[in-house]
Amino acid sequence: MRHSLPLAPQFYVTAPQPCPYLPGRMERKLFTALQGDSAEKLNDSLSKQGFRRSQNVLYRPSCSDCSACLSARIDVRRFEPSKSQRRTLKRNANLARRASSPWATEEQYALFRRYLDARHADGGMADMDIFEFAAMIEETPIRSRVVEYSDVASGALKAVCLTDVLDDGVSMVYSFYEPELQRKSLGTWMILDHVEIAREAGLPYVYLGYWVPGSPKMGYKAQFGALEVYRRGCWERMEDPEEYEQERHPLSTDPIAEQVANISLPDSRG
Structure with a gap:
């Protein structure tokens, strides 16, 4: 009888490149492949340790002189929308949600192109063609959904979110x-609706990606109540955003070898 033992994931570091969030900084990422029978378990485990998924890769910022990129999530049980967010919910009452398997469509891509051309024309995804878009949506080894939001009256697609389902x-x-x-604040509204999705599914958190103190691009995430950030190996409630300015200091980050050594991997035996 032949037995094959699972191999521990291998971690790599990207070459430094200009940081998209803080001017004058360089970024690098720690990453590992997401594949095989244990992909879902690995994704669940590393997501709780500040990692994010991009197709078949899990990554986490690992810059040599800055640790400002903090993974952020909403504690669904404690969350209550602000007055402004309640107005946003009312403004989008005409939209209907539809969740489906991760499958890319031409209608999604057309909306994606309009969004990039208007909001991120000089960003890293600006030249993404329909095949690369399809890969972004469809290449996932875990439980993922495409959540579409359409106008109830016309049926026109207005917003889309690629969403992973984690164990928490x-x-x-x-x-x-x-x-x-x-003016409808659709980005904020989609986050609010994902809080409702999590509540409906009995799941405690909505993971938002990275919040970066000092970055105007990421400032909106701090506007959500019941926010937690992953810092120095644990999740903590975020009270005052200004308290995290020190994370941009060159001495705030640990050596890469120490970061890798402190990653907790799931038990591969079951």
Whole structure:
């Protein structure tokens, strides 16, 4: 009888490149492949340790002189929308949610292109063609869903979120929306609706990706109550965003070897 033993995931570091969030900084990422029978278990475990998924890769910022990128999640049980967020919910009462298997469509891509051209024309995804878009949506070894939001009256697609289902929550991998509807705050609304999705599923958290103190691009995440951030190996409630300015200091980060050594891997035996 032949037995094959599971191999522990191997971790690698990307070459430094300009940081998209903080000017004058360089970023690098720690990453590992997400594949095989244990992919879902590995994704669940590393997501709780600040990692994010991109297709078949799990990654976490691991910069040499900065640790400002903090994984953020909403504690669903403690969350209550603000007055502004309640108004956002009312403004989008005309939208209906539909969740399906991760399958890319031409309608999604057309909305994605309008969103990029209007909001991120100079970003890293600006040149993504329909085949690369399909790969982003469809190449997933875990439980993922495409959550579409359409106008009830016309049926027109207005917003989309690629969402992973974890054992303790839902993770918003990537979202985009109709840029002409800026006043409807669709980005905020999708987060609010994912809080409701998590509640409906009995899951305690909504993972939002990274919050970066000092970055205007990521400032909106601090506006959500019951927010937690992953810092120095544990999750903590975020009280005052200004308390995290020190994470941009060059001495705030641990050596890469120490970071890897402190990663907790799931038990591969069951």
